Amino acid sequence: MPTVKALDGNAAVAEAVRLARVQVIAAYPITPQTPIVEHLATAVESGRLPARYIPVESEHSALSAVAGASLVGARAFTATAGAGLALMHEIVGVVAGTRLPVVMAVTNRALPSPWTLQTDHSDTMAERDQGWIQLYAESAQEALDLILVGYRTGEDPRVLLPVMVALDGFFVSHTVERVEVPDPEQVDAYLPPPPTNRPLLDPDHPVTINQLTSPDIFTEIKWQHREALQRALGVLAEAGEAYGRHFGRRYAPVEPYLPDTSAAEGWPPDVAIVTMGSMAGTVRQALRDGLLGEFAAPGGRPGPARVGLVKVTCFRPFPAEALRELLAGVQAVAVVDRSAGLGSQAPLAMEVKAALYDLAAQGRRVPLVQGFVAGLGGRDFTVETLRRVVETTLGQLANARAGGSGLAAGPGPTTSWPDLKLVAAQPARP
Amino acid sequence: MPRGAYGPDLVSPGLTTCEGCAMEIVARAMTRVLGPRTIVLTPPGCSAILTGFGTETGWKIPAFQSNLENAAAYMSGIRAGLDALGKDDVAVVTLAGDGGTVDIGLQALSGAVERGHRFIYICYDNEAYMNTGIQRSGATPLGAWTTTTPGGKRQHKKDIIAMLMAQGIPYIATASAGYIEDFMRKLERARQVDGPAYIHVHSPCPTGWRMPACDTVRVARLAVESLLWPLYEVVEGRLRVTVKVKEPKPVQAYLEAQGRFRGVSPEDAQRMQERAVRHYRRLLAQEQEGEA
Numbered sequence: 001m002p003t004v005k006a007l008d009g010n011a012a013v014a015e016a017v018r019l020a021r022v023q024v025i026a027a028y029p030i031t032p033q034t035p036i037v038e039h040l041a042t043a044v045e046s047g048r049l050p051a052r053y054i055p056v057e058s059e060h061s062a063l064s065a066v067a068g069a070s071l072v073g074a075r076a077f078t079a080t081a082g083a084g085l086a087l088m089h090e091i092v093g094v095v096a097g098t099r100l101p102v103v104m105a106v107t108n109r110a111l112p113s114p115w116t117l118q119t120d121h122s123d124t125m126a127e128r129d130q131g132w133i134q135l136y137a138e139s140a141q142e143a144l145d146l147i148l149v150g151y152r153t154g155e156d157p158r159v160l161l162p163v164m165v166a167l168d169g170f171f172v173s174h175t176v177e178r179v180e181v182p183d184p185e186q187v188d189a190y191l192p193p194p195p196t197n198r199p200l201l202d203p204d205h206p207v208t209i210n211q212l213t214s215p216d217i218f219t220e221i222k223w224q225h226r227e228a229l230q231r232a233l234g235v236l237a238e239a240g241e242a243y244g245r246h247f248g249r250r251y252a253p254v255e256p257y258l259p260d261t262s263a264a265e266g267w268p269p270d271v272a273i274v275t276m277g278s279m280a281g282t283v284r285q286a287l288r289d290g291l292l293g294e295f296a297a298p299g300g301r302p303g304p305a306r307v308g309l310v311k312v313t314c315f316r317p318f319p320a321e322a323l324r325e326l327l328a329g330v331q332a333v334a335v336v337d338r339s340a341g342l343g344s345q346a347p348l349a350m351e352v353k354a355a356l357y358d359l360a361a362q363g364r365r366v367p368l369v370q371g372f373v374a375g376l377g378g379r380d381f382t383v384e385t386l387r388r389v390v391e392t393t394l395g396q397l398a399n400a401r402a403g404g405s406g407l408a409a410g411p412g413p414t415t416s417w418p419d420l421k422l423v424a425a426q427p428a429r430p
Numbered sequence: 431m432p433r434g435a436y437g438p439d440l441v442s443p444g445l446t447t448c449e450g451c452a453m454e455i456v457a458r459a460m461t462r463v464l465g466p467r468t469i470v471l472t473p474p475g476c477s478a479i480l481t482g483f484g485t486e487t488g489w490k491i492p493a494f495q496s497n498l499e500n501a502a503a504y505m506s507g508i509r510a511g512l513d514a515l516g517k518d519d520v521a522v523v524t525l526a527g528d529g530g531t532v533d534i535g536l537q538a539l540s541g542a543v544e545r546g547h548r549f550i551y552i553c554y555d556n557e558a559y560m561n562t563g564i565q566r567s568g569a570t571p572l573g574a575w576t577t578t579t580p581g582g583k584r585q586h587k588k589d590i591i592a593m594l595m596a597q598g599i600p601y602i603a604t605a606s607a608g609y610i611e612d613f614m615r616k617l618e619r620a621r622q623v624d625g626p627a628y629i630h631v632h633s634p635c636p637t638g639w640r641m642p643a644c645d646t647v648r649v650a651r652l653a654v655e656s657l658l659w660p661l662y663e664v665v666e667g668r669l670r671v672t673v674k675v676k677e678p679k680p681v682q683a684y685l686e687a688q689g690r691f692r693g694v695s696p697e698d699a700q701r702m703q704e705r706a707v708r709h710y711r712r713l714l715a716q717e718q719e720g721e722a
Contacts, residue, residue, distance in 0.1 A: 023511070023514035023515075024507060024510045024511050024514055026506070026507060026510075051514070052510035052511075052513055052514055054506050054507065054510055054545065055545065056503065056506065056541060056545075057537060057538070057540070057541030057544070058537060058538075058541070060499075060500060060503070060538070061500060061502075061503035061506070061537075061538050061541055061542075062503075064496075064497070064500040064503035064504050064506075064507065064538070065503050065504065065506045065507030065510070066507055067504060067507060068503070068504040068505060068506065068507025068508035068509075068510075068511060069507040069508065069510050069511035069514070070507075070511070071494060071504075071507075071508060071511070072469075072508055072511040072512055072515065072517070073511065073515060074510070074511035074514045074515060076507070076511070090497060091497065091500070094497065200492075201469045201492040201493075201494055201508065202492060203466055203467040203468065203469070203491065203492055203520055205492075206466070206489070206490060206491050206492045206493075207487075207492060207493075208481055208482055208487035208489055208492070208493040208494070208495075209492075209493070209494045209495075210494055210495045211478070211481045211482040211483065211484075211487060211493075211495050212474070212478060212481070212482070212483050212484075212495070213483070213484055214483065214484050216484060217484055217485070
């Protein structure tokens with residue numbers, strides 16, 4: 001039987017690390033990740049977690065030390081946030097490229113500048129193409145569960161890749177929720193010991209790892225990495241299904257939600273809101289509790305517009321095919337990103353648009369996609385903001401239809417910032 | 431050296447190091463002392479040549495190419511991982527250049543020493559960034575020409591030994607590619623230490639020092655004989671000068687053997703001479719007092 005506890009996201013992560021029987025932890029404190037470090041240091045000190053805890057002098061060294069432990073075959077964990085992840089950047093690529101199945105929790109914090117302590121996804125999005133698996137947790141429960149799903153996926157011999165589990169700073173990391181903590185024996189049944197049949201630094205089987213390469217083999221190594229990431233999508237789906245069988249909570253790379261009926265029966269809605277992390281929780285609750293009110297259905301159809309949610313749990317590898325099939329039947333897609341995507345469109349919106357482009361090639365109708373950037377630097381993603389998201393998307397849909405240009409053609413709508421507080425320009429100082 | 435007392439050299443023949451490379455001498459001696467149950471790390475500098483290219487490697491022991499600045503952090507995790515797996519008979523060693531040690535790697539090294547992990551860190555000091563083509567480092571000595579000190583370096587060499595001693599490191603030693611038996615004895619001691627051990631090996635680079643390849647050992651010995659690179663070790667705070675120089679040679683002999691010091695003024699040479707004598711006397715005094 002699982003134990004039900006009142007835990008915040010950081011504490012839930014620490015519980016997962018204990019349950020995963022992690023052998024080496026190296027971490028450096030940074031707001032809002034710090035409680036993870038404290039919980040783990042305490043668990044190791046008290047003997048509840050029989051692991052080695054390395055109190056490193058920087059995040060760069062944290063990930064380096066974790067890599068070292070994984071290089072000899074130990075199960076290793078670290079956690080960071082914001083600028084700490086940016087400092088790790090160089091090693092983020094090494095860990096993925098040397099195919100080390102470590103797990104790292106990232107308590108999301110916006111990158112400077114300006115400084116902020118609070119969440120957005122600019123830290124993890126800056127690492128999105130480094131070859132890690134990236135999972136985004138909606139709640140403390142998901143943070144715990146995804147750490148375990150992450151180890152099982154990353155350590156699978158078909159994958160052998162590191163996993164980042166992102167949880168929104170404060171909204172998930174510091175909000176106390178009801179969390180089911182599985183029994184250690186049940187976790188042992190779900191998560192086998194770490195694999196040893198991979199290249200390791202082992203005097204009994206000496207190999208050299210990570211040496212200089214030439215253009216002759218660099219491309220092929222990248223190809224193998226790419227293939228492993230593609231396989232990871234299926235392995236993650238398996239691990240998420242298995243988690244459901246073991247613990248009653250199933251995980252999938254993308255997950256549709258409708259308020260009044262099961263997604264399997266009621267899909268597609270008129271409008272699908274695509275988002276990640278704690279914002280998915282806000283959308284889910286707003287839809288479930290009818291907090292948004294009603295919107296007129298598109299195209300003059302009687303009755304209210306039907307609005308659904310598509311939560312993207314796995315951002316890397318991006319589940320383009322699953323998303324394409326989910327969104328093919330909807331009329332309009334509202335993508336809500338929690339990072340600005342400066343200089344272009346925001347990352348999730350770009351991914352969604354790229355995934356839907358292939359519909360046209362297949363001769364299928366491409367839904368309208370409206371991108372939104374909200375919740376930056378910890379700004380609360382409110383029901384009011386969400387209402388504006390739906391209104392804007394339905395408005396764009398009506399405009400596109402009135403223009404008769406076809407939804408995929410014509411000048412695309414630009415990214416909207418629905419929670420921007422426009423202020424009057426201040427007079428310049430004399 | 432007590433011949434036969436050490437095992438075989440675990441570095442392959444036919445490496446692409448420069449002719450007369452002292453680092454390679456150090457690496458081969460290192461594997462003879464530490465043996466096959468050793469994990470070696472090389473940052474991307476000259477020693478990474480031993481870690482190979484493409485599908486080839488120069489090491490007969492497990493090896494990993496670290497980043498330039500974090501070998502000591504990788505070692506922290508490797509040691510913790512070995513401990514977790516109950517593999518306590520494995521030595522963990524880094525063979526890093528001076529740039530990767532005293533400049534960009536200083537933070538990771540200092541952190542790892544402070545935490546007290548059991549590892550050996552060997553710095554082969556060729557006194558500049560040689561693998562990128564002779565750029566100044568914090569370990570480049572006063573007056574030396576490099577491609578980024580075209581008029582000669584205007585600052586003294588960073589004293590990394592003093593810095594690590596200030597942290598109370600359990601074992602630290604200087605060594606020289608010209609006194610390889612002294613180095614091997616020190617490495618043997620370093621291996622016995624239950625904590626971090628650091629050996630800084632003065633390693634002439636004929637390519638960068640502008641000297642004939644056959645002069646590597648001669649120039650390394652001149653540095654010791656002129657008191658510019660005294661050989662000593664500090665065990666738990668007790669200092670011992672391991673090679674006593676009875677009749678020091680003038681530093682001029684060392685400087686003139688290398689093209690990189692061609693621009694050194696007589697005044698600077700005099701300053702170096704006085705500084706070297708002062709330093710050596712201080713070491714002897716510390717040895718007498720039994721404290722570093």
